[in-house]
Amino acid sequence: MWWLKDVWVIDPSQNLSTPRDVLIKGGQILEIASSMTEKEVEAKAQGELVETVDGKGKFVFPGLIDVHTHLREPGQEEKEDILSGSRAAVRGGFTTILAMANTQPVIDNRALVEFVRLQGERAGYAHVLPIGTVTKGMQGGELAEMVDMKEGGAAAFSDDGRNIQNAEVLRLALEYAKLTGLPIISHCEDKDLAGEGQMRRGMSSARMGLKGIPSSAESVIVARDLLLAEETGGKLHLAHISTTESVELIRQAKARGVNVSAEVNPHHLIFCDEDITITDTAFKVNPPLGSQGDRESLIEGLRDGTLDMIATDHAPHTQAEKARPFAEAPFGIASLETALSAVWQHLVLPGRLSLDRVIEAWSYSPAQRFGLNGGTLKPGTSADMVLFDPDFSEVIDSAQLVSKARNTPFLGKTFQGFPVMVWVEGRLVQKNRTVL
């Protein structure tokens, strides 16, 4: 049994943000109460060994849930695999991660869904939930067997990485997915407007002579998808929103009652296109880093609930792939291990976002929207939990990262504030930044 003493508990599912004692027993949250005595705890332990953690000055909250990760298995294990990715997850404070379907082969049938789920169970760190494709072969044409994939454990459907360009296909998908109750996750990108762009179109791209991607490449598809969700009543989730226009479109759609949720990536909340230098491919990401104005709109959207959740879009690549001229390097930032600390450092400490909102948006909201276990510390629920130490300081060092990838703009930076203990189903899987 675990006894966390005098720790600041944040649990949006119970409207808790206050110092408490937390007891974990039998893989579950046993009790959250104001200061307990040793005697009380011993009685509850019923003879079980009690491991005590002094929580003073630290936070405890539900394990983070990341609805957008690329674990690359099967097919691209040189970048990441389910074991390394789920280890990176718990190191970063995530106890549930959704694995995107754009692997090789793509996850477009039940057999593959079950494979990903099983690999996650074999790894035994974070819960790994597969996302199936919307269309067969992720070709944007015929619908994949969504009902069968749900039976196999799929948590959502997405052709992420490749937007469904044909509006009729998306309309049909939103209709058909009603049979599953699961959301369709849309990667909003008009392929013609994005062209061969390398970064957001603007003064920075013009100055460096890098081909630009206009913000409309995202927002015209956001508008289209919102209208289709409205017309069909389908359940839509918008991935990695990055522009002011998209935020405004979502705000209006929600006011009309459209069944839509949206996520934002930490890097879009922290960086903008002006931070990109011509050789630093760690900043090359899709959707590209927007303007300063976009960043402000995203923060505002997350604060007011227009953007429901934070998701990493963890996109690992090999060093050889990123050690190329900007235009030749692949898009993506590997972020599972650094995302929470980065958000703490760049947004919570300066007062832009409250920690309570961050935890809500990164655990409770995704659990609610995707119908997942977790995202709560209610007694009787599975103890997926994080202890966060705001004083723990660490250099983001290549040698310490457990992901196979090193493509993060935070490499070499020092952060203060890290998840220092992580439990999955009551089992301690990370302690003092070491994955157990």
Added chain:
Amino acid sequence: MKWQRKDILAIEDMSVEEIRHILHTAKVMKEILMRPIKKLPTLKGKSVVNLFYEASTRTRTSFEMAGKVLGADMTSIAVAQSSVSKGESLYDTARTIQAMRADLVILRHSSSGSAKFLADILDAGVINAGDGQHAHPTQALLDIFTMEEQLGDMDGKKVVIVGDVLHSRVARSNAWCLQKLGVDVTLVGPPTLVPVEMEGLGVKLTHDLDGALPGADVVMALRLQLERQKSGLFPSLREYSHLYGLTTERLKKTGKQSIVLHPGPMNRNVEISDDVADSVQALIERQVTNGVAIRMALIYLLIGGSSNVVA
């Protein structure tokens, strides 16, 4: 001044003093170049590698001649393509060249930022001979050298650059170089090729060539990549030429004996008419000669060490 730089990557990060020093050195180099016997022992025993990932006859030859006049050993590597999927990566090629102990590498590559990428890896110096749409510093230097040779100090004078500005490393490098030297620069072309975000370069933008010409001391036409029409950036060569082609009649609108520059190779009767190209106002061949002098100056400054041709 004491030369500090290992590489020449972009005009954007160079000081006026450095630019002046290069131009001054190039003047001496041009005198050497004009001699009947043009060969110096200055760089004997130095090896310079021309690494060209894009087809280029004039720039590659210009660097080759510049290096040879100074006595360096020139090796040319022409790589058919910088494909991601085929062949060796630029990173590995850089490591190979490093291992061969080259003193200087001249890089032409289709990716913006590739010259800086290479320079960050190599101990040897790097001269950017054009990286994607980003920079072409030697072209900008030979352009200002040519302008000043003809017109004297360019401070306060007016230069109009017309054409496919969006995709042009020549336009970008010229915009930086000319601004630093106090020149009034206007970039001209259709909105699809001169989009509003080019304002970030700090120069004037307009879509009206006739309106921009009055008072121009220099008019520079950029080479129009003919494949741009296929991607829909303008409807036809005919209409492009009608709006932005340099003709004798149009050139009169400057109201003075302006000079005409073109980085070459020209699309005659598209961006520049035959009669303008062959007129006395056009200094296009002079640009080629000056290009060799500028490149001599840069090679000398980067690997000339303590030898002093200039003093």
